[in-house]
Amino acid sequence: MNGDSSIVLEGRKLNRQFGFGRNRFFAVSDVDFVFRSGEIISIVGESGSGKTTLAKMIMGLLKPTSGEVMFRENPRSLRTKADREEYWKSVQGIFQDPFSSFNQFSKIQTLLLDCINLLKLKLSEEEKMNMMREACGFVNLEFDELYNKYPFELSGGQMQRLMIARIFILKPKVLIADEPTSMIDACSRATILDMFLKLRKQNDMIIVFITHDLGLAYYVSDTIYIMEHGKIVERGNAATILESPVHSYTKRLLADVPKLKEAWDLG
Amino acid sequence: MNSYLKYFLKKFGWYLLTLVVAITLNFFLPRMIKGNPVSVIVSAMSQGMSDVNAQKKLYESYMHQFGLDKPLFQQYLIYFQNILHGDFGVSFGNYPRRVSNILASAIPWTLGLQIPAILIGWLLGNLLGAFTAYKKGVFDKIIFPAALFVNSMPFFALSIIMLYVFGLHLKWFPIGGGYGYQMIPNLSLSFIGSVLQHHFLPFISIVLVAIGGQAIGMRSMSIYELNSDYVLYAKLMGIRDSRVVRYVFRNAVLPQVTGLALSIGTMISGALITEIVFNYPGIGTWLFTAIRTLDFPLISGCTLMITLAVLAANFTIEIIYGLIDPRVKATQMEGQ
């Protein structure tokens, strides 16, 4: 869908190699992608397929060995601090494990204050507090109860919702969500997915889900990329891929989602 | 076996490189600070020499042998070449005795003292440590601090106390030297007996400190293993205690082999100072004499021997470790 909307991020022949000599291997090889504004994309693959490496390259946390990431149709630059800050205002991420996403030694509000500072808004203390209060409200958390607490006093679901509150403050153009619900209990999972979709509606944000779950990918996304051994083996419209998969790997992944039909019939 | 050979060669190459670095440091470190120590020391030494001829000879032989008139890097090459030929020069303090000759006479004493002492100390320490961890309770509460206290004492401090108590006060053992001073080295029973008598006190001081250090390490390794899931599982399965203890010991002792490699440098150095206390005719005592008389070639020869011994010991341990730890063969081979 949205064939005519503008391209926000584009990957051209992205490669990432680890090790040298005989130990060298390609975690990601020759990956191309195009993310258009407002789109929801899923990159699906098993563990070891290179999807997390790809996600890190998109987020600018890992340098590609070769290839280029185009940001708003220009080559992405992360050379200067200003470049990086500009990029991360637009491209943000959420990780799999909420427990390790928090610095245990910092108070909870630090996480949100860092985002407000990244936006370089000239705000009074009071306005900052209000902004954080609003962000927590969006994810159904009571900011005043969390204020000055440490991460270990929170549950995994609460932590992950705070990560979404972060995104609410930053309002990026692209959100890379690396298995954001895999460590959350089933009840909060749906709530968290809903929050993602709500955020996207408000900001016209691209969401890129990195997942091993083809069922989830189909349920939420417009476009699906299937990844195996560092390569994109199949890509296209979510419904098309599900109904008529071409690549054998996709078929195998599909077989692992036995009750898919019923699941999305309910949805 | 092929993969083990690769592991062996890789380690060998690495230790060879380290040895070259150590020899380089042995040459440059003293020279970096004072320029040329040989010329400084030759002039200092020669003041004490009454024989003008010997003084001149000494100076000339050094000028020639170390190429003191040549640039520093060329001197380094000459030094390296000399070492490869086993030539460490002439001792200032024992002129005209060659350093290589002194080292050759000292090395058997040092090896004979240290190798058995360190191995026995390591073995007894590990048994004691494992036992303490297993027994727990009052036993642990007494043995652990005792072992830690012994380990906190430098080798030479324990030596000097042992020398005083058992050598001078109780007169059970001779107080110094490698054998009775009136004896001439030979293979008679009385000479060997005298050697063993002189060997005992320095030996036991080294063993005691080594036991302390190893017992502490083994105790914490064993506790770690005893608290691990496989032990709990084995117990739930009803496997006999003695058998579980064997598993625990085997798993805990592997890191202790590495532990020995890491502490062997400190152990050897400490044991060398023990020699000084007992005036034992090994490298340590010669090093002490050399430092007091600023006998630079002898100091350099001793430090090089110590380095060589420590590297060789480390290399041997790593090679043995590669043989006994199944994981080394599996993982170290694959590389990171």
Add this chain to the structure above:
Amino acid sequence: MIGTLRILIRSPKFIIGLAILAVVLGTVFVYPMVNTADPVEMVASGFDPPSAQYILGADNFGRDTFLELMYGTRTSLYVGLIAGVFATVVGLVLGLAAGYIGGLADNVITLITNMFIVIPSFVILILVSVSINSRSSTVTALIIGLTSWPWTARAVRAQTTSLRNRDHVNIAKISGYSTTKIILFEILPYIASYVVMAFILQIASGILSEAAISMLGLGPYNTVSLGIMMNWALMFEAPAAGAWWAFVPTSLMIAAISFSLFMMNTGMDEIFNPKIRN
């Protein structure tokens, strides 16, 4: 910070170590204020046995051994502390650099670190000391620190390498943290307890190294330290003279200080790694 201290106080091992150290520190700093005599003044004849006036008798020079022991301990503690600080700072900086930057920097630093772990520090200590003519206690301490950083560097590197890829570091990066800020706030707090423990061990090993190097006659000049007292006792044949007071108290003092530091370290280790608690 206060929370950590409150936990540590519950470890008997830590408390015993701290208590011994406190007693030693209290004695060596308070006694010289009471007895203001010069420790190197020869007040008795050589190897005078302990008496009411000089509770540990006199050394070979006829100096008050107890007073000398106080000053010697102070020097040794000072050398250990400076050596420990130096080794910890160098080890921390190199370990962080290798672990955080990775790649070539990591390979080079790791190679050097591993080499200096196997090349005996004792040898480097001798080679450097023998060529410096006037060694103050500070210079001795720095030389010792220079030889003992690799242990800390190796451990810090290992921990930093595993922390570098944690998600909270990634979150900090995409929140615009600079490298300095990441190291200070995202890495250091996680390794702080470890670094403190390593620092304590470095102090102990610094004191032991000072004793060893002084025994060889390469210790600091113009001062009294525990190692120098041991060296004198040996050189002037105190054991043969039956003067146990010239070396037994010194030996026990060295052992007591390192014992207290080892105890504190073990207590902390048990707190931070519950798996090694018996």
